[in-house]
Amino acid sequence: MATNPPTAVRPTPAPQGADGGERPRSAPRTAAGRARFSPTAGAWIQAGFLVLIAAIALVPLVAIFVGTFQDGNDVIRRGMTFDVDLGALSLDNYVLLFTDSGPYFRWFANSLLLTVAQVAGTLLVSSFVAYGFAMYEFRGKTLWFVMVLLVMTVPFEMLMLPLYVQVNDMGLADTYTVIVLPFLAAAVTIFFFRQYFLGIPRELLEAGRVDGVTEYGIFFRIVLPISRPAMAAMAILNGMICWNNFLWPLLVLRTPEKFTLPIGLNTLLTPYGNNYELLIIGAFFSLIPILILFLAFQRFFIEGMTAGAVKG
DSSP: OOOOOOOOOOOOOBBBOOOSSSSOOOOOOOOHOOOOSEEEHHHHHHHHHHHHHHHHHHHHHHHHHHHSSHHHHHHHHHOSSSSOOGGOOSHHHHHHHHHSOHHHHHHHHHHHHHHHHHHHHHHHHHHHHHHHHHOOOOOOHHHHHHHHHHHHOOOHHHHHHHHHHHHHHTTTTTSHHHHHOOOOOOOHHHHHHHHHEEEEEEHHHHHHTTTOOHHHHHHHITTTTHHHHHHHHHHHHHHHHHOOOOOOHHHHHOOGGGOHHOOOOOOOOETTTHHHHHHHHHHTTHHHHHHHHHHHHHHHHHHHHHHHHHOO
């Protein structure tokens, strides 16, 4: 039986250059050659970009801080600017705030009380509702949750008039109850907590039931402790909304002693005279509670927002 002769292996021709000559082979690429930027350089670029964004965001805050040392009329006339006469800066506005600010600190305390009460109530009620949607099966569950989603799409301005008429009919006008009560079951907060609770293993709940823990005990002793990031994120967001709430308290509050801080600061501008000094420094001091709230919960904020966005 005849066999075929072995086929000769032809050498790979060397690459030719533009002039027909042999082009030198390129050296193998190393790991250092493949990476144009080292990880350290990338980290520095990212950090520099974030510092630039933070500096841009802080410009208005620094401008209003500088304005607290200036005459209020000059600030309104010239606008917020860093081109100031250092010799004209003084602490007169701070003296005015702490000695002759009228009901400013009463307004501050009212806003602080309402914010704490509304945030605590909203977190408790909304987490209860979201826990039911996430962990239990009941008739009409999908329909009710769709209704919650529909409420998220309705602007508050559309609900404001019928809600105001209902408040007057119930005799709750000019009370703090009417500011807190209608917003305890916040649709956005319910949706966020529901998405977060869906990521909690059901085995934890079953283990609690086997150990004889009640349903309320499971919620308060098992679910809430592992939901601290979500609670912190919603505390910050709801706290900012409550603290800066202006329109609804303006409609229902009629007694000056019950005014919140945004309404009180607005009363400093009247047709008979404007207290720009107290308005500027009062607005600056109104930032302090929100800053403290964020610093207290900021280590949980990113974790809670991310988890609530991807669970479900």
